[in-house]
Amino acid sequence: MTGVNDLTDVHSVDVVVHPDKQALSDSIAARLVTAILDAQAERDVVHLSLTGGSLGSDLWASVAALPAREAVDWSRVELWWGDERYLPAGDTDRNDVQNFAAGLDSLPLDPAKVHRVAGPDESDSAEASATAYGDAVRASDTDAFDVMILGVGPDGHVASLFPGHPAQLTDDAVAVAVHDSPKPPPDRVSLTFDALRHSREVWFIVAGADKAEAVARGVNGAPADLNSAAQVKGEERTLWLVDADAASQLEPR
Numbered sequence: 001m002t003g004v005n006d007l008t009d010v011h012s013v014d015v016v017v018h019p020d021k022q023a024l025s026d027s028i029a030a031r032l033v034t035a036i037l038d039a040q041a042e043r044d045v046v047h048l049s050l051t052g053g054s055l056g057s058d059l060w061a062s063v064a065a066l067p068a069r070e071a072v073d074w075s076r077v078e079l080w081w082g083d084e085r086y087l088p089a090g091d092t093d094r095n096d097v098q099n100f101a102a103g104l105d106s107l108p109l110d111p112a113k114v115h116r117v118a119g120p121d122e123s124d125s126a127e128a129s130a131t132a133y134g135d136a137v138r139a140s141d142t143d144a145f146d147v148m149i150l151g152v153g154p155d156g157h158v159a160s161l162f163p164g165h166p167a168q169l170t171d172d173a174v175a176v177a178v179h180d181s182p183k184p185p186p187d188r189v190s191l192t193f194d195a196l197r198h199s200r201e202v203w204f205i206v207a208g209a210d211k212a213e214a215v216a217r218g219v220n221g222a223p224a225d226l227n228s229a230a231q232v233k234g235e236e237r238t239l240w241l242v243d244a245d246a247a248s249q250l251e252p253r
């Protein structure tokens with residue numbers, strides 16, 4: 001994977017505001033299906049990186065309800081996660097489990113192309129899991145994720161990179177173990193900023209007034225100790241897909 005992002009160009013992001021969370025979820029689903037179809041017209045396999053959080057799962061319910069999902073060749077879609085809670089396979093607090101329960105399980109995916117982060121039942125430590133996950137990303141046949149979907153926490157975190165946390169600025173790895181996470185559970189595995197940036201498109205998906213400050217800081221390029229989202233841009237496009245409540249502290253552009 002290659003690519004360098006100019007983080008000083010804070011205006012090269014697009015913001016799309018939707019009236020409410022359901023409209024936002026349905027719109028992300030339609031946009032995602034279109035993006036996959038476009039990518040499949042150009043490349044054999046499409047690489048998507050998914051996110052946890054409520055909207056990160058809701059969007060799969062929206063995809064599952066979308067007739068256009070039938071046009072996608074889901075067997076040619078590779079799935080990754082930007083982060084995972086370091087919990088055993090099947091734990092209902094895992095991001096992958098929540099995504100599948102919401103609607104991913106209805107899609108005819110190739111299980112060999114679903115790249116889950118190993119939990120404590122399948123690895124010796126979060127560090128070992130992060131190393132194995134990073135090796136899997138490196139070994140994949142892609143030079144970049146096609147779409148990197150990232151939820152944003154009220155504290156401005158993306159994936160499991162929390163502002164001010166020691167793991168946030170790890171720069172010598174694809175994935176990092178996170179301990180003492182400010183948000184439970186305490187142990188996690190996350191892609192690093194470098195890995196997140198190796199994406200053709202980065203989509204931040206955010207709903208709710210409690211995230212309005214994080215959205216404003218992310219869009220306006222706040223420093224890393226205040227906002228992790230602001231440190232990540234796509235190689236071709238950076239999109240903020242938000243509802244009206246989450247957009248309420250943005251200046252008119």
Ligand SMILES: O=C1O[C@H](COP(=O)(O)O)[C@@H](O)[C@H](O)[C@H]1O
Pocket residue numbers: 051052053054055056083084085095150151152153154158159160183
């Ligand atoms: O813990 C996590 O939180 C964020 C955001 O979640 P939300 O519920 O506030 O939307 C999520 O993006 C991340 O993947 C997850 O591990």
